[in-house]
Amino acid sequence: MTDHSRRIEQFVVAVRRRINRHRLWTTLIWAMALGAAATVGVGLFYTLQGYAVPGGWIVGLAGVSFVIAVAAWAARRYNNERASHFADRHFDLKDSVTSFRHFDAQDRHDGYYALQANDTTKRVADLDHRKIAYRLPRRVLAVALGLLAVAVFLGMQGPSEEVKERLALEEFTQEATLAINEELAELVEELKKETTDAPEEKLLEPDKLRRWVDELKETRDQKEALRQYARLERKLDKARLALNRRKDEQLLDRAAKELKKSPETKKLGEKLQQKKYDNAADQMEKMKPQAKQSPEKKQLEKRRRELARLKAMSQRLAAAARSSKSPSQGKNSSAKQSNKSGKQSKSNKSSPANNSSKSGGNFSGGDSEGSELAEAIEDLAESVEDMDEMLKKACDSKKCDEKLLKKCQSCQGDVGDQLDKLSKCLKRLGTCRRADKKLCKLKRACGQCQGKLCNGCCSGSGTCAGGLKPGWGSNTARRDQTDELVDNGQTTQLKGIKGQGPSMTSVESADSGSGVSTRRSKAKQREFKRQAESFVQREDVPEQVKQGVKRYFQIIHENELETSNKEDSNE
Amino acid sequence: MTIAEADAKQAADRFIDTFNRIRAEISKFIVGQEDIIEQVLLAVVSGGHVLIEGVPGLGKTALVHALSQALHLKFSRIQFTPDLLPADVVGTQVLTDRDGVKDLRFQPGPVFCNVLLADEINRATPKTQSALLETMQEKSVTVAGQTHPLELPFFVLATQNPIEQEGTYPLPEAQLDRFFFKLFVDVPNHKEFALILNRTGGLTRPIVEPVASGEDVLDMEKTLREVPIDDEVQDHLIHIVRATHPTIDGATEQVQKFVRHGASPRAAQAMLAASRGRALLSGRYHVSRDDVNAVAAPALRHRMILSFEGEAEGVRTDDIIQQLIEQLS
Numbered sequence: 001m002t003d004h005s006r007r008i009e010q011f012v013v014a015v016r017r018r019i020n021r022h023r024l025w026t027t028l029i030w031a032m033a034l035g036a037a038a039t040v041g042v043g044l045f046y047t048l049q050g051y052a053v054p055g056g057w058i059v060g061l062a063g064v065s066f067v068i069a070v071a072a073w074a075a076r077r078y079n080n081e082r083a084s085h086f087a088d089r090h091f092d093l094k095d096s097v098t099s100f101r102h103f104d105a106q107d108r109h110d111g112y113y114a115l116q117a118n119d120t121t122k123r124v125a126d127l128d129h130r131k132i133a134y135r136l137p138r139r140v141l142a143v144a145l146g147l148l149a150v151a152v153f154l155g156m157q158g159p160s161e162e163v164k165e166r167l168a169l170e171e172f173t174q175e176a177t178l179a180i181n182e183e184l185a186e187l188v189e190e191l192k193k194e195t196t197d198a199p200e201e202k203l204l205e206p207d208k209l210r211r212w213v214d215e216l217k218e219t220r221d222q223k224e225a226l227r228q229y230a231r232l233e234r235k236l237d238k239a240r241l242a243l244n245r246r247k248d249e250q251l252l253d254r255a256a257k258e259l260k261k262s263p264e265t266k267k268l269g270e271k272l273q274q275k276k277y278d279n280a281a282d283q284m285e286k287m288k289p290q291a292k293q294s295p296e297k298k299q300l301e302k303r304r305r306e307l308a309r310l311k312a313m314s315q316r317l318a319a320a321a322r323s324s325k326s327p328s329q330g331k332n333s334s335a336k337q338s339n340k341s342g343k344q345s346k347s348n349k350s351s352p353a354n355n356s357s358k359s360g361g362n363f364s365g366g367d368s369e370g371s372e373l374a375e376a377i378e379d380l381a382e383s384v385e386d387m388d389e390m391l392k393k394a395c396d397s398k399k400c401d402e403k404l405l406k407k408c409q410s411c412q413g414d415v416g417d418q419l420d421k422l423s424k425c426l427k428r429l430g431t432c433r434r435a436d437k438k439l440c441k442l443k444r445a446c447g448q449c450q451g452k453l454c455n456g457c458c459s460g461s462g463t464c465a466g467g468l469k470p471g472w473g474s475n476t477a478r479r480d481q482t483d484e485l486v487d488n489g490q491t492t493q494l495k496g497i498k499g500q501g502p503s504m505t506s507v508e509s510a511d512s513g514s515g516v517s518t519r520r521s522k523a524k525q526r527e528f529k530r531q532a533e534s535f536v537q538r539e540d541v542p543e544q545v546k547q548g549v550k551r552y553f554q555i556i557h558e559n560e561l562e563t564s565n566k567e568d569s570n571e
Numbered sequence: 572m573t574i575a576e577a578d579a580k581q582a583a584d585r586f587i588d589t590f591n592r593i594r595a596e597i598s599k600f601i602v603g604q605e606d607i608i609e610q611v612l613l614a615v616v617s618g619g620h621v622l623i624e625g626v627p628g629l630g631k632t633a634l635v636h637a638l639s640q641a642l643h644l645k646f647s648r649i650q651f652t653p654d655l656l657p658a659d660v661v662g663t664q665v666l667t668d669r670d671g672v673k674d675l676r677f678q679p680g681p682v683f684c685n686v687l688l689a690d691e692i693n694r695a696t697p698k699t700q701s702a703l704l705e706t707m708q709e710k711s712v713t714v715a716g717q718t719h720p721l722e723l724p725f726f727v728l729a730t731q732n733p734i735e736q737e738g739t740y741p742l743p744e745a746q747l748d749r750f751f752f753k754l755f756v757d758v759p760n761h762k763e764f765a766l767i768l769n770r771t772g773g774l775t776r777p778i779v780e781p782v783a784s785g786e787d788v789l790d791m792e793k794t795l796r797e798v799p800i801d802d803e804v805q806d807h808l809i810h811i812v813r814a815t816h817p818t819i820d821g822a823t824e825q826v827q828k829f830v831r832h833g834a835s836p837r838a839a840q841a842m843l844a845a846s847r848g849r850a851l852l853s854g855r856y857h858v859s860r861d862d863v864n865a866v867a868a869p870a871l872r873h874r875m876i877l878s879f880e881g882e883a884e885g886v887r888t889d890d891i892i893q894q895l896i897e898q899l900s
Contacts, residue, residue: 094853094855094859094860094861094862095801095803095804095857095858095859095860095861096855096857096859098801098803099799099801099803099804099857099858099859100857102801102802102803103799103801103857108799110575110576111575111576111578111579111797112579112583112797112798112799112856112857113799113856114575114576114579115576115579115580115583115856116799116855116856116857119854119855119856
């Protein structure tokens with residue numbers, strides 16, 4: 001490197017450094033302006049919604065702005081070539097430095113090139129790179145500072161009261177959902193531990209319950225939380241519905257009343273009334289005739305006496321079963337009975353296919369189960385009747401032959417089978433009842449959880465559905481404030497179909513001329529009809545009451561028809 | 572300092588010295604017009620011809636006459652008229668009788684000189700104008716199949732009047748392209764007017780003395796061609812010349828709209844030579860962008876042919892060139 005090139009290169013490097021320093025400042029000022037503008041934008045976005053600007057955003061934007069500034073500076077910074085151009089322009093060197101550097105790079109040093117190098121070196125020696133003044137972008141700086149001030153102001157703003165409450169509620173909801181989920185999980189675990197009985201476990205399916213509870217999420221959204229608990233509650237309702245043995249229980253209630261009438265069966269009746277179905281089943285099993293049949297008359301009569309107790313019980317049970325059936329069902333059952341032919345029908349009923357369909361399903365329907373119990377009771381009554389008849393025949397005959405004895409033995413077996421079947425039904429009912437209780441407990445807990453969430457919402461927001469918070473009253477008679485209804489996820493949207501369903505309004509046509517308007521009475525009649533229909537459709541109303549209401553309206557209708565016919569005939 | 576460097580320094584100093592002496596001598600007679608004098612001299616030392624345009628009485632002919640006197644060169648003047656014939660310019664064969672032997676002998680025309688003043692060149696017919704083509708480019712004359720070289724240095728300084736267009740024949744593009752520079756002589760300012768009157772109004776008139784010879788001019792041309800130019804600056808020059816063409820990529824909208832033909836490579840050569848001369852005169856030993864930009868207008872203005880739209884709009888080629896330079900700088 002020649003002396004000329006060294007000196008000129010030094011000058012160029014000094015110029016380059018100075019320019020790059022200037023450019024760095026300028027780039028930082030621009031980055032500050034852009035960063036501040038972005039922060040103001042984000043700040044406005046949050047502040048207008050009532051939130052405080054998250055510190056992460058401010059730090060992040062500042063960091064990103066700085067990184068962008070440094071990257072932009074690095075990309076746009078001057079190298080020696082550009083610096084030499086700048087020096088030529090700035091010091092009016094007429095391309096001396098640039099030309100020299102290029103000639104030097106091409107290794108041209110003789111003649112005019114040497115003269116050019118000398119000349120350039122002389123010119124450069126007189127120059128001072130510090131005279132390159134920095135032109136501060138004043139406007140940009142002013143804008144940047146202004147934006148920065150606004151950004152700081154926005155950054156210092158806290159959240160609004162409303163948002164604070166909302167955030168508190170969200171936090172509460174999150175904590176509450178976490179606690180509730182844990183509580184429900186513990187409850188399910190307890191249920192699982194309590195459920196030692198295999199059939200009950202099969203019905204209850206604790207793993208499934210556990211899965212349902214595990215599906216519950218920890219959420220900040222109160223509505224979503226309420227919705228998920230409502231969903232769980234619905235699932236539990238469905239499960240309970242599948243376990244529902246309402247008809248059986250009604251039948252057994254009735255049977256209990258019947259059984260209590262007789263001192264022999266009073267104990268059994270009491271157990272049934274107390275819904276201790278397992279104990280009742282045990283007691284029934286004890287009533288099973290077990291002794292071997294002997295041809296002796298005394299023994300036969302003893303058996304018959306023993307059977308009398310069972311017969312009384314079975315007859316009372318059968319009476320209760322018959323009374324519980326509706327007239328149509330009764331007809332069907334009587335038809336069935338008439339069609340049945342002794343043992344064949346019994347063996348059909350106790351076939352494996354039937355058993356599997358009845359006991360296999362975890363949450364099978366209550367109606368089929370009801371009929372099964374009734375049938376079992378009726379079959380038991382029949383079997384006991386048959387056995388009683390056989391024993392009577394055997395006692396009446398002078399000599400009890402082997403054939404008759406075998407028949408008696410067979411009847412005894414049938415009775416035992418039917419008793420087993422009935423006791424199984426009772427045990428299953430007991431299991432269902434226990435499982436239902438547990439599901440009910442879980443459901444109750446779920447409902448309580450929703451209540452907790454709602455209470456939290458009311459206490460958090462200060463206002464709750466239906467009124468202001470306690471202690472806040474109003475002197476004015478009129479309430480100006482509208483309270484928001486809390487959506488607990490249990491609302492159901494009903495969609496009507498146009499043209500279908502009862503309408504509250506209708507056009508009444510009447511003949512022209514004099515007459516008495518019946519519009520009011522018709523409307524009242526319609527109202528009664530609607531009420532009656534809704535009453536009849538209610539599930540919690542006992543069947544007897546429903547029948548009574550139906551009957552009442554049928555009678556009224558008949559009377560109305562008669563009076564109208566009479567009026568027509570008179571006219 | 573090396574020998575080459577010392578020689579270069581000496582040559583450069585001699586160039587500047589001679590140039591300044593000629594300029595000073597011409598300035599004795601010509602008042603003002605410093606730029607025109609410098610550009611004419613740059614063209615002369617670059618071996619080029621100059622077309623000077625200006626209204627009558629601005630001293631065009633006087634400038635050329637003063638130049639020829641300052642250079643101590645053989646000077647000829649042709650007043651171009653419509654009836655002027657090529658033979659009147661380049662010379663012709665004449666029948667001579669020498670001792671009873673009749674012979675055809677070439678009679679040289681007025682072009683056989685060092686400095687030719689083609690006054691009002693646009694008044695001659697194109698045929699006569701074309702007679703100068705070979706003379707200007709090849710610096711020789713071919714008559715009756717025989718080529719007669721001209722004495723060097725040779726340069727044509729042509730003048731034309733822009734206002735009297737009746738009975739004129741515009742120079743063809745080929746002819747125009749052979750002119751190194753086209754210069755516009757402007758009206759002198761008040762002070763210059765007064766000086767002109769003072770100098771010419773009395774009994775004595777300034778006398779221009781010869782301060783340089785033809786050899787000096789040729790030496791100056793040689794010196795000028797050695798001045799280095801950076802590749803970047805040369806690229807800048809090429810960009811300017813190419814940008815005058817409407818068909819190339821990157822041509823400005825104005826060029827595309829108003830220019831029919833752009834400048835030739837001869838224009839680039841002229842610009843390079845003139846830039847080098849200008850650099851030396853500025854005391855620099857390299858060509859800068861400013862030198863290139865400064866000589867662009869006189870070197871390009873007559874080589875750019877305007878389109879019909881350009882002519883109709885009254886667009887000046889100087890404006891287009893200025894815009895190009897601003898865009899490329």
